[in-house]
Amino acid sequence: MSPNVRLSRAVAGTAAAALLALISACGLSAEEPDAQAAPSTEPIVIGMSLPLSGPVADRAKPGMEGYQYWVDELNAQGGLLGRKVELKVLDDSFDQQTAINDYTRLISQDKVDLLLGTFSSDLNVAVAPVAERYKYAYVQPSGGADEIFARNFKYLFFAQPATTQKLPDRFVDLIAAMPAAERPKTLALVQLDDPNTTQAADLFGERLGKLGVKTVYDKTYAPDTANFDTIANAIKQAKPDLVINGSIAGDGVSLIRSFQKIGFSPQQLYQLNTPTDPGFPKAIGASNTEGIFTYLAWSPEATYPSNTGFVAGYTKQFGAAPSEDAANSYTAGQVLATAVKAVGKLDQTAIADWLHQNKVDTIVGPLGWDATGRPQGDMLLGQFQGGKIKIVGPESAATSKDILFVKPGWK
Known part of the structure; x- marks a missing residue:
């Protein structure tokens, strides 16, 4: 090996060490992008697991359509944070353990950017702890059993006007x-x-x-x-x-x-x-x-500002008027998107904090939550x-x- 090569590597090593020291001094990690780097153009991926097969599949289908219509509408308006939105949907067959496994995979393996909830109290009572453990904001479209909220989770929110109570x-x-x-x-x-x-x-x-x-x-x-x-x-x-x-x-x-x-x-x-x-x-x-x-x-027939457009747009896209399951999914999407836009970044804790402190205008009216994620309205x-x-x-x-x-x- 020539002396010049050795010298070049030594200089490079010294420069690299100096760069790492500079990064450390600035409070950045070598693995993290510079705050001034160009924003990502990759799609924002939202994960969920739904009972698309099994005993409640007939209710999950319009629920899935409600989510899909929400994403299509959102992307037509420019997406979230200037990025397109994609759904990653798994099928839990209305089985608690499968739902737990699905959400664990979505978070830890697929590393989705955001989550949206599944259907029924039976599934959400099992899945909400997963989202809480990983500190992911979790907006569920259905599942109002009080035991889900009695655990005082910080990241859980119900996208209907009231719980079962x-x-x-x-x-x-x-x-x-x-x-x-x-x-x-x-x-x-x-x-x-x-x-x-x-x-x-x-x-x-x-x-x-x-x-x-x-x-x-x-x-x-x-x-x-x-x-x-x-x-x-x-x-x-x-x-x-x-x-x-x-x-x-x-x-x-x-x-x-x-x-x-x-x-x-x-x-x-x-x-x-x-x-x-x-x-x-x-x-x-x-x-x-x-x-x-x-x-x-x-x-x-509700006269809330976004409801008329939702009913007309959904009916045009799917050839039939929306069901309540479709509306619940769309509402959950409205809640999540509003919070993300308000905080301006994909920060789960910031999203949860914002929702605890603010109300969201939705197709079911203004929604606000207590510290446990219980909505404060009436059916x-x-x-x-x-x-x-x-x-x-x-x-x-x-x-x-x-x-x-x-x-x-x-x-």
């Missing part, structure tokens, strides 16, 4: 306003085994019980329950005036079909989730929806009238002033 409010207030002699006397509770639906059933039973409504049947069924004939017959024998069904998807349809088969029609029927599926009227017969109560996080009370869900509570948002207190029999 407040879900019974509108309906129970309606029953309380009825003359005592006209209120239902007996109640049947039948719910899928999910943190949201089982908590809701307990709350309905407790609060209606205080009004003198006696629970005469209470059954929790497994997510893979396919035949509801036995349950329907047991409810019929209990002769309840009011049935509250904590359903999620097709399970609510199956229960009604079993009621129809055995000729049992309660005076009042309240179902969670299932009635908001666009295919619900066709599944049980449009005339048979009349009088069924449900709750709503979102309404296509709407809906009832099928004339083949469509009408808002019957609160009065300020009502699209119908009439309420059917006795559900017509099946046709």
Whole structure:
């Protein structure tokens, strides 16, 4: 080796050492880009895992479409931070462990830039701790069971107006306003085994019980329950005036079909989730929806500024009006994008801090959160009238002033 080569390497080594010393003195890491470097032009990747197969796939599909419409709209407006946005979507098949594995992979292996949530309390109660452990902001579109928020996570946010804790409010207030002699006397509770639906059933039973409504049947069924004939017959024998069904998807349809088969029609029927599926009227017969109560996080008739454009744009892109699942996904996207734009960088802690300190205008109205990620609003009370869900509570948002207190029999 020539002396000149040795000298050159020595000089280079000295220069490199000097450069590292300079970097260190400036508070930078040798592995980190200079703050003055040109901003990245790579797409921002948002990861999620959804139950695209399995027992609630029919609800996950429009939910996925809601996310996709949000991204398409966002990219048409220039993306986020001047970068295009891409979704990386995995399928958890409505299995908790798969969902945990998927989100762990998205964060630690795929190193996605941002996260958006999955569907149902059952999955989110398992996934929220993963996002918290890795300190990723986690905006979930559905899953309002209070136990998810009781852990006081910093990075968790629910993109609906209220959690399960407040879900019974509108309906129970309606029953309380009825003359005592006209209120239902007996109640049947039948719910899928999910943190949201089982908590809701307990709350309905407790609060209606205080009004003198006696629970005469209470059954929790497994997510893979396919035949509801036995349950329907047991409810019929209990002769309840009011049935509250904590359903999620097709399970609510199956229960009604079993009621129809055995000729049992309660005076009042309240179902969670299932009635908001666009295919619900066709599944049980449009005339048979009349009088069924449900709750709503979102309404296509709501007058919030971004809602009209969402309904029109989604309908044009997918050839059908959005469902509540699609709206919930879009709302979660609105929340995340607003926070990212506000902080101006992909900083998970800054995003979470901003959301705790600010409200976001969405298609379900202004959303704000407490320290646990619980939203601070209220749900709407809906009832099928004339083949469509009408808002019957609160009065300020009502699209119908009439309420059917006795559900017509099946046709």
